[in-house]
Amino acid sequence: MSNGEKKQAVRFFYFSLNDASGRLTAQSRTLRSGSDDRVLWTREASQSYSWQRAEVTLSSAASSKIVFRYELGDGLRGLVALDDVSFSRDCVFDPDNSELPDLSSTSAPPSTSNTPTSPHLTSTAPINPCQDNEFFCWQSQGKVCILATLQCDYHLDCPQGEDEAGCGPCTFENDQCRWTDVSDGQSKWQRQRASNNTEPPTDHTADTGYYMRVNFSKGSTQSEAQLQSPPLSPSSPYCQIRFHFHISAESAGSLRVLMQQAGGSEAILWSRSHSTVSHWSPEHLPLGLHQQPYKVLFSGVNNAAASHVVAVDDISFLNCEKSYQPPALASFGCSFEDGLCAWVQGAEDQLDWLSGAGPTQTSNTGPAGDHTSSKGKYLYIESSSPSIKGDSAQLKSSLLPPAGEKGYCFSFWYHMFGATVGSLKMFLQTSDPLEKTLVWQKSGNQGDEWLQVQSHVNLQKVHQVVLEAAVGGEAGDIAIDDISLSPGACPVSDLCDFEDGSCNWEQQAAGDSEWIRHQGYTHNPYTGPESDHTTSTPTGHYFYLPSSSTDRAGQKAAMFSPLYPADKGSCVQLWYHMYGKGMGTLNVYQQSEDGKEALIFSQTGDQGLLWRFAQASLLPRLHPYRIVVEGVKAGPTQEGDMAIDDVQLTDDQCPPRGFCDFEDTMCSWSNLGEGVDQGDWLRGSGGSPNPHTGPSVDHTTNSTQGHYVYVDSFVGEWGVSSFLVSDVLQPSTRGHCLTFWYHMYGNHVGTLRVYINNRKMQAGGDEVGLLKWTETGNKGEKWQMANVSVTHDEAFWFVFVYQRGRMAGGDVALDDITIVPGSCYTEPPIDHSDNKGMIVGLAVGLIVLAGIIIFIVLVMLNQNHNKM
Template identity: 30%
Template sequence: MKYFVYLRGLQGNQGDKWLNGQVTVKSSSYYRIRIERVVGNSFQGDAAIDDLRIFENPCVLTPPDADPSNIVPTTTSTKPTITNPPGPYDCTFESGLCNGWENMANNRFNWTRVQASTVAAPEIDHTTNTVQGYFMQADLSKGQANDYARLKSPTLNNPQCMTFYYHLLGQGGTLNLYMAAGDNLGISLWKRKGTQGDLWRFGRMEIKKTNVNIVFEAIAGPNSIGDVSIDDVIFTSGACKESAAIGESCTFTDFAQCGFTQNATASSLQWKTYTGSDTQVRTTPIPFDHTTGTNRGSYAYIDLESQGENLNGRLYSPMYKSTKTQSYCLEFYYVLAGSNNTFNILTETTGSTPRALFTRNYDHDFIWNKGEITLPPLNNVRIVFEIITGYLRQGFVALDDSMVKEGECSLRANECTFDDNTYCSWTNAADNQFDWILRNGTTPSADTGPNGDHKIYFDNRPRCFSFWYNMYGVDVGRLIVNVRSLVSANLTSESLVWALAGPRARGKSFEGDIAVDEIGVQQTDSCKLQPFEADPVEVSQALVTCRFEDDFCQWKFDPTGQFNWTRHTGSTGSSGTGPTTGADNSPFYIYIEASYPRVEGDRAGLISPYISKPIGTMCFQFYYHIDIPYNFALKLDGYVGSGWEGDISLDEIFLTDGECPPTDWCDFETSFCGWINDTTCDFYWTRTQKATDSIGTEPTTDHTTGTDRGYYIYIETSSPQIRGQKARLISPMYT
């Protein structure tokens, strides 16, 4: 049977501008969305749409006058509404604070039943998905640091599985759940801390004891801003269902209960279950699970410390026998610590070679990371979670909250901007009297339609930008990631956030290629920088550093100057002025010529590459040579940037007679600092980083930074050196 549900409608002139529209879609079965335009009584008018997106949470009807009850639809629905009667402990808060629910007497501030239309967020409740709906809310701004608001349920007489929806938005808030005996809370069994986004999220907790009360606790932090809200608290008698079936979630309380099995050969690594026991809490590197956010939850894990090399541990899902012909999404959370292990996810059918769908082989730190994989139609297929150990024999892998659900993964699959000149997966309906048309710029009709498409702008919350890269070749150049912000209509601000490889934008020859793949912005507030040597602060230091031996490195000429700096070796063209060599007796340096055709006031500027915002103090060092046979002045220019967040400070400026003295210390991070090898000796000191060529004899880090990114100097005493040979290093001349 085919039927249509009329969700929203607008009519009449809405003005010459792009307007946001949104509507909540509810369906217990498969559905398609149909966008319909009805022609008015003249030719003067166009309707255009752009940037179609589907979100995984309800939304406010926008604009409010698009209520379908105000407009007669061209198709109607007779589909009945189905509701389930509430249980004795359930509460949707639509009719009030349900029987037995109450604020606790010792609260510092209270939970309040509010209507969505009366508060800033959330904009709608979860039960009705409208601004008329009600929910419970704790306003964090009403509490001081560590103040709490506690909402207690009625007494539960038997074990229950409790589900609920929560909304945690703002700064400094925490939501805890307790299984309390009267006023004795015990320990937190479920926790979320910090903003969780402007949407209703699903939560679940199993109540194993009898004669207990559930307590929702909101805690304010220092200078907290925002709210904690809950809605639709529902109880089901018995334990929470653990299943790997489609649409169900496995929290790994017992992965065998979910239908997971593992390879049991003697050479295989064995997945174990973390259950929050006292011993595990003391020894595990990550004592909280993803489901509850506490040390009383559970997850599957393998500790890779001191395990053999190239061993594997596989966790097999149950077999998905036969499903509908559509895509599915595997959603899971994982921890992968250690830089030399490989975490794979494969699909496997009987008698065929496993197919790899997901691979991670670098250190993700001891945090829970979200993973998603779009799966093809499932028919006699099982999913394999696999870890393979590397030669370092250390690390940790964990898995939690695995779910296979219908539909493709991520918002990208549910978005269409029409910018690739296609309809994505949308189609014109077969029974149309006329069709929707793809177009850029204006429409053909004068004084109607938009002037261009709708642009999407993103908020300023932190996000994790992820991509895969391949840089291969003897002369491969450099890969840089900058964030460009729109400051005004014609001005952008750019900042360096990631960079890797050599000091050139392009390699010296054609022998090198750079490739990128799987670029995306993850829906998480932060992530670990990978790889560590792409640190933008350290890269900024490397990019600014220039000895001018080959070129100007990343420094650019200031286009507002009257002339440019010149790279040179030997004496300058003017007799009796200028240096004869570069600093540290290096061949090349840069200079400006004050002779003809230059005139007084001419300026030559040199601009550095973008410098990433430093965490602490930075030191800018340079060598200069000024040879001027007449009175002169020095000018220091400070330029205002694109924003107000920044100051430039100077202190202790002085001028002395004679040449600049050599520096009295050297960390060898950028050069030999004027120290030179004695050419009369048998071999030389070498500047390097990381390991030397001899195995088992070198330092693993330098002394300055304490990492393998720093530089030091060393001598190699292995072959071809022989006993008695010398390597001597000579300092600069000190006065």
């Protein structure tokens, strides 16, 4: 048959029984001798026990015949059968059944082990002039011969690339490139041309070209079709497959990618079960090192009776040649000024990372500019509609080499600001075996600023870095910028996060108690942290003091920092974790060089299942000093594990304990968290981003540069609440006084309340506690002061709760919060900034009054003088 270079297709059904090791092939023959037979389709070793359908496409301008060939395997003899062989209408049959030409009457190259097996070989090629150990580039001009070992090595060596034809990469524009449907059921993969009457209506390559699509059997609620690659050559550890896929929107269909080893074992590399978009999406998957040939399969599954579309196009292989070596680490960095560099979008997600410059489109969330120059570009996820809570976006690096003896430092900058920020995570992923490890994460509002992450990577396998951001709500844009990789450990900083050791902190244990560097959960139940504070993952490190049933009350264990110069540091900061019914006391001392100690911080008892922030001012000194962290046991218990992390000295002065002006941080105040909190309190400055509501200046400095905390009333529905929680406070016979300044301005201001809570009330399901103060509605565009006196016989904490009004336009703010022992003043302190006008007015009045009195006296004197 011949078709004048049109596409041909042969269709047939085959049956096999007890022939698991046999091999059935369909081949194309254009020479009488059969020396040029080319394999078009292969049914590898299998047992189907039923009639199966196959379809093979080919392209040739020469007359040809189809040959079915069966090779007996090593197993038991079985049965193989063919039936219902048919050809497409493009095929032209020779009514005379003429003989095929011999070698001398054709210009096609003779078939040797070095000639290509691609079905799209045309008859215009000259006779093979190359030697036995060479491959003839028959589509290239002139005599071009390359080593036979270069065929199918993932690298184009022939000028026209014919040495890689039929070796795996395929656009499906001319044929299937030896990709074969190996489905067992009635659903089949078919090559289809794009048109307005098909879905998708365009292919990925050229809009009107070809792609592979699953033709699901009608009426079936569970059917699968498999598309198998030709045997793929051994590959480098950095090998990746790249393809584009299409799943109809809101489809019940799914697509899986599997890898089949030489021995027949299969592993799932990737799966996508639904799609929210109806366009072609790219994906890169690591294939890794292979010493033997292997195959890749695309599996399309229909999970409902309705018809759904699953399609693939433009399959290629990257960095797979055995000789491939990755570039220097620095080349994997990116500032996103000119695209994604060596990074790619993930496809196992619902969103894409977007390129941004300046503010994002949603107000009161996201950065105002990039990190690099404030005028450049960055990547971000858009959290507003149509995005919904839980949607995520992945950004994946190229495959990176093993980290080496000293590892490398992975650094990037992130921005997480908004009332409903979700999470940002960093994973390390390997392909052999296929594993994904969480190494860093943050969730919730982190402030309106760019923050840096530095992670020391020591993974001794080929791997890739994955950055994943998830939507928390409509005001939750997350941005990243300035990724860099450099050999060796990350630069030393004043922060000790215990990730690479103890930072030269030393132990002094009493008896068998000592602080332990640890990861993840502690060994005792109902106590200790679940993860560290630095990375918020089970792989991060911290130090903890374990509790035991043999502990003695008052038993101590201490950690000592290295000596610091006398002129270094004004404030020590750390994060501590004290959760458990048997919790003891955590003390922090400043110790002079001669051993004299001064207590600068102390906390006792259960502080809840969270990391808490502490800071303490350092005392003046003339000599070197160190910081001592001491744990004191409460007695025999296994519910008293305490932990510390992220210790550092700063040169800035600490605010007094119990006081927060929000100028630099949130101090020890924190948002209650997801599940109870429906929108975070945010740290801001200047005017509110929302019109006609909120403060224009802070209270501390009375300027636009000062800071305060506020609730964005444009986020969330009517009645939802935001919770701001203090540190845990110890009971005092004198009680405590809470003083704060609040700002409630706008047409739709809701209600601000102050509660006190304790463990007993919380255990009973009460997240807010006992109401102590409340204010509702618009109070004008001014800061006002309030104070609350409390007495308590057990540890407690304050909770500010703001409940939104019926409409947007009701921002509320807090500033200059103070908690001190003792009762509050019966009369509120005078705000001198508000009384300046009154003082001036009083002075003017007194002057005027004095002038009047003087005038009357002068008049009376004058009258007396006249009488005389």
